[in-house]
Amino acid sequence: MNILFTSAGRRNYLLNYFKEIMGDKGVIIAVDSQASAPALADADLSFTAPSISDTSYIEKLKEIIDDYQVDAVIPLNDLELPLLAKHKIFLESGGAKIIVANENIISICSDKWKTFRFFQKLGIPTPLTFLSLEDTLNALSANILHFPLILKPRWGSGSLNVEIVNNEKELGLAYEWLKTRLKTSSLNNLNLSNSHNTILIQEKIEGQEYGMDILNDFQGKHYDSFVRKKLSMRSGETDRAITVKNKAFSHMGQILAEATRHIGIMDCDFFLVGEKIYFLEMNPRFGGGYPLSHEGGIHVPHIYIEWLKGGNNIDRFNNYVGDRTFSKCSRIVEVPKPVFDQNSTKVSFQRNLSL
Amino acid sequence: MNILFTSAGRRNYLLNYFKEIMGDKGVIIAVDSQASAPALADADLSFTAPSISDTSYIEKLKEIIDDYQVDAVIPLNDLELPLLAKHKIFLESGGAKIIVANENIISICSDKWKTFRFFQKLGIPTPLTFLSLEDTLNALSANILHFPLILKPRWGSGSLNVEIVNNEKELGLAYEWLKTRLKTSSLNNLNLSNSHNTILIQEKIEGQEYGMDILNDFQGKHYDSFVRKKLSMRSGETDRAITVKNKAFSHMGQILAEATRHIGIMDCDFFLVGEKIYFLEMNPRFGGGYPLSHEGGIHVPHIYIEWLKGGNNIDRFNNYVGDRTFSKCSRIVEVPKPVFDQNSTKVSFQRNLSL
Numbered sequence: 018m019n020i021l022f023t024s025a026g027r028r029n030y031l032l033n034y035f036k037e038i039m040g041d042k043g044v045i046i047a048v049d050s051q052a053s054a055p056a057l058a059d060a061d062l063s064f065t066a067p068s069i070s071d072t073s074y075i076e077k078l079k080e081i082i083d084d085y086q087v088d089a090v091i092p093l094n095d096l097e098l099p100l101l102a103k104h105k106i107f108l109e110s111g112g113a114k115i116i117v118a119n120e121n122i123i124s125i126c127s128d129k130w131k132t133f134r135f136f137q138k139l140g141i142p143t144p145l146t147f148l149s150l151e152d153t154l155n156a157l158s159a160n161i162l163h164f165p166l167i168l169k170p171r172w173g174s175g176s177l178n179v180e181i182v183n184n185e186k187e188l189g190l191a192y193e194w195l196k197t198r199l200k201t202s203s204l205n206n207l208n209l210s211n212s213h214n215t216i217l218i219q220e221k222i223e224g225q226e227y228g229m230d231i232l233n234d235f236q237g238k239h240y241d242s243f244v245r246k247k248l249s250m251r252s253g254e255t256d257r258a259i260t261v262k263n264k265a266f267s268h269m270g271q272i273l274a275e276a277t278r279h280i281g282i283m284d285c286d287f288f289l290v291g292e293k294i295y296f297l298e299m300n301p302r303f304g305g306g307y308p309l310s311h312e313g314g315i316h317v318p319h320i321y322i323e324w325l326k327g328g329n330n331i332d333r334f335n336n337y338v339g340d341r342t343f344s345k346c347s348r349i350v351e352v353p354k355p356v357f358d359q360n361s362t363k364v365s366f367q368r369n370l371s372l
Numbered sequence: 373m374n375i376l377f378t379s380a381g382r383r384n385y386l387l388n389y390f391k392e393i394m395g396d397k398g399v400i401i402a403v404d405s406q407a408s409a410p411a412l413a414d415a416d417l418s419f420t421a422p423s424i425s426d427t428s429y430i431e432k433l434k435e436i437i438d439d440y441q442v443d444a445v446i447p448l449n450d451l452e453l454p455l456l457a458k459h460k461i462f463l464e465s466g467g468a469k470i471i472v473a474n475e476n477i478i479s480i481c482s483d484k485w486k487t488f489r490f491f492q493k494l495g496i497p498t499p500l501t502f503l504s505l506e507d508t509l510n511a512l513s514a515n516i517l518h519f520p521l522i523l524k525p526r527w528g529s530g531s532l533n534v535e536i537v538n539n540e541k542e543l544g545l546a547y548e549w550l551k552t553r554l555k556t557s558s559l560n561n562l563n564l565s566n567s568h569n570t571i572l573i574q575e576k577i578e579g580q581e582y583g584m585d586i587l588n589d590f591q592g593k594h595y596d597s598f599v600r601k602k603l604s605m606r607s608g609e610t611d612r613a614i615t616v617k618n619k620a621f622s623h624m625g626q627i628l629a630e631a632t633r634h635i636g637i638m639d640c641d642f643f644l645v646g647e648k649i650y651f652l653e654m655n656p657r658f659g660g661g662y663p664l665s666h667e668g669g670i671h672v673p674h675i676y677i678e679w680l681k682g683g684n685n686i687d688r689f690n691n692y693v694g695d696r697t698f699s700k701c702s703r704i705v706e707v708p709k710p711v712f713d714q715n716s717t718k719v720s721f722q723r724n725l726s727l
Contacts, residue, residue: 027699027700027701027702028701029701029702030701030702030703030704052697053603053604053612053697053699054699055612055699055700055701056701058699180549180553181556183556186552187552190545190548190549190552191549191552193545193549194535194545194546194549197541197542197545197546198535201536201538248408249408251607252606252607257408257410257707308702308704309704311704312704312706341706342407342408342706342707342709343704343705343706343707344382344408344409344410344413344704344705344707345382345410345702345703345704345705346382346383346384346385346410346411346702346703346705347382347384347385347663347700347701347702347703348385348700348701348702348703349385349663349664349666349667349698349699349700350698350699350700350701351667351696351697351698352612352697352698352699354697
């Protein structure tokens, strides 16, 4: 069985979890737009691909899927999820399975305003959120909203461009500055559309932050969820966490899973304040916190392989235990030099190939 | 030989480089204020210590140095360098070597305004830097300074609170917001002193960024330097880089080394614009980019051990080669649970102890 990871980036652990299962019985293929992406060093076969925003991206992926008889594609970057969902039928035409949620759920997850409204409709507590300075000031005047507040880009991931403000003066200042900064960065990305309502203003919840991996099968049926109490973040990713087993959390995971019917794993963030759970964000893909859950005993790669084989004997891969602390540190890999294949336009780094 | 790393944090690679050399002939000890610090998982013996700002910190370090016959102490956090330099005689009284620069050099490195003036005095090109909005506006009017500019905290490390501005309106806005944010964070740290002149405004150099490890011996005599072309940063640390051998760069390293006479390794940043080298920052300790140089063939841990033994046969540990690309990815470690030792007030995680 051959598995292709797109936007493989720095997800070496994930590729290696799959490699350990496959042994000689499959090839792990990694694609990234940057030749220095460390995951390219650990894959059996690596390709640099055009950027996601390049019109040829999907064609190039299809070429790799066909050339290397790929059985499953696992995308790892938020920005390419809508693209892969949109072209799913084309990409799957040769028999490969694209493990990606549907376009509607991806759109709800990538737009934090839609996420807020989604939680509200489900009756799930979520921080009060506003899309304009005016609405925010009105809510403050009406005493239904209180400082401190968080400003963040409506679309955006990681901790980039997140500001905390403690009073009206700071709110005005930070809002102006963030608006300027987002305009500059969108100009740099040649993405001029949608310059209005790009900043969310959100109640800052003072509580303990958690991460949760919610696992559905490939038909969107819920299996289980796996919770981590976050100890620290780094570059917007969970860096240190304690595994947690808790029925109330699992119940919330199930409610969400049944509402999204997402495919495979979905990473969520929530806050616990007293006994109240506030949901914040969802990302329908492997999140940066997954390896911390994995080390805690849930083996999603094994479960994916079982499902891809058409089986469902998966409980044996679920040995999740609570109260274990895991932390990330750095591993250094040498990135191989590209080898130019004269018979194709692809630049690849062929290593340990055992097709 | 027993080596103690303070503020060991996530420097697992460094501890492991030393462990590989020592084998059974020494103990690697790690200290951090946070029990979840991943380095505590890889050390032979680990301690949680009070915070650096706690008055008992130095006493606790001294206790560990004495109890475990520590031969050398390697501090890894900028904030504790001045403290260890100040208490060097006390900490070294039992025979341990504290590998730290003198207080004057540490002060020049930690204060980016002093760094700028230091480079200027040496005649080393460095980005034009201003300490007030007024001076900046005057320089802009006089046409000796041009946008874009960078705003950053005068004291500070990593990429935190760094802003780029493209015109006068943005400059005013970002300056106001940064001032507010720094005031809030210093209030949170109960550090009310020095709220003036805390923001540097600096010419933004458009060029290729490099990192350089400049190695002096423990008497401050220069040995060699090791350069990396930076490909990407993450959380203010070099994340991906290509090793570089270049005589002009080494020559600059030597000039700096002879001026600072720092002890051991010092991490520097510079920009290359055409053939002109602009120096930016110095950190007199192992930097986050060191492992990328290490994998490129320079083995500073071996050199440190040789020097600690009183030898100087070190060229055999210098096999640095250029044009190799290294990238960081994540490694996950389980952090052991603290064991409370009833005979002492220390909480330790004793593992694999082979004193």
